[in-house]
Amino acid sequence: MHIVRYRSDSDPRPRVAVLNEGVLSPLPVAGMFELLSHRVEEIERMCADAVPDPSLGDVRLLAPTDGAMEVWAAGVTYLRSRDARVEESSLKSVYELVYDAERPELFFKSPAWRVVVDGEPVGIRSDSELNVPEPELALVVNRFEEIVGYVVCNDMSSRSVEGENPLYLPQAKVYAGACALSSGIRPAWEVDPSDLAIRLTVTREGAVIWDGTTSTKQIRRPFTQLTAYLFHSEDYPHGAVLATGTGVVPDLDFLLHAGDLITVTIDEIGELRNPVVAGKDHFAFLMARLGGA
Template identity: 65%
Template sequence: MHIVRYRRADDATPRVGVRTDGVVRSLPVASVAALLGARLADIQALTSEPGDVVDDARLLAPVDGATEVWAAGVTYLRSREARMEESSEADIYGRVYDAARPELFFKSAAWRVVVDGEPVAIRADSGLDVPEPELALVVNRFGEIAGYLVSNDMSSRSIEGENPLYLPQAKVYAGACALSAGIRPAWEVDGSDLPVAVRVTRDGVAVWTGTTSTARLKRPFADLVDYLFKADNFPAGAVLSTGTGLAPALDFTLREGDVVTITIDEVGELTNPVVVGREHFEFLRP
């Protein structure tokens, strides 16, 4: 089962439902943000009794309202190595990997998120760009992990590598955050050892592939969530992308026209074509 946002062909209003074996059924809740305002037990109870079948549902990004997307960095050894390879301040990444406090940063407002099938972007002023395949935690307002998503935390390695203080520009821009369409409930999946795979194709040929597992994540999920909630309130819940364990060598960069596919077993798949520039995302509106 996946919790989804959808829109019917004859109704412009986004709605919430559950999708099982390709069939979408409605839920009596106004938004995903409202759902994440509830306790985990209440979310589980509500989604266990869906309503009518929706025949013409178009799946939307799985976040809305005031829900924010955040991300963690340098949580896998491979990420530490990649950041140190690209950076003029390599020691910073070695220190944060071993520190008690994780690196956390804001990634996207809900309305800026793209979903499966929609484009992701590379910046026109960046020369080295990569996808970052990640498992994302869907957390309710009480800090309980309600589910999981596939995340692509698009990144400009050249901009961040030039100066770590440029990280917001390397990470936060139009088309930089993609999430899979359905939230896999946490009560159905053990997230501690999920295979993660990425494939980038160019003119139909795979030019970069990689695999890892969430078992290689250095920091427990609960630790990342605890730090996110230490000094802020999330009344509509939050999505927290847990960092990547996959990074290509420095001689690889994405190009316009590439297609990125990320798969996380038991969670879902996310496929997005690559474009350059913000003009491709004028369809996104708050």
């Protein structure tokens, strides 16, 4: 079962539903932002009580973010990520210290309207030579700091920008097409996230040019620690998505190109596939999200 946002031909307004074995069961909420204003037990009850609507045929699945939801991300939570940042950076000790520190690295990634979904393009900066996808399990958190479910995240990153100076992190992480999420939220009450396989595949002209795997078992920090720091000094009335870091990072000689296809798969959660484009001109369609699309 997944919780999804969708739009049908008969109703242009985005709706929220349970998607189970290809059948949609609408939920009595105005959007994901309203769903995440409820406690987990209330959301579970709503999902259990949802009635299938056989009249809903082909629908378009949308990004699982709306309203004032925000996407944040954690960095250097896997040993492989620490090693990769040390390798690329001119200030190596910064990443070595944060890996072992009590306080995690958390950074803003995207507002709801900038999130791209499965099948939509992800971007690389035109002023960055070294760009990589970062496959991550992301937590969907309600306003009460409870983990409601999980989605697949591709945290696109400009490694050459961040590597030049860690203070350039926002430019390396926040730009058009930098945040992709799978459309379906896998409910927290249905899955144990402690040992989920995460796989990244990059294909070019139909051939696999890079492939790697890790597991959430390798993450250093408990998810509740990450959410506690996220909520420590801020409120999220419409909920938030928190990507938990990556344990799959290509070597420095890997160069992502426009036209590549990125596939991120997480066991029991879902799959996310996005073609790569270069530059912000390809993302004018995201402006429609400001109108609630």
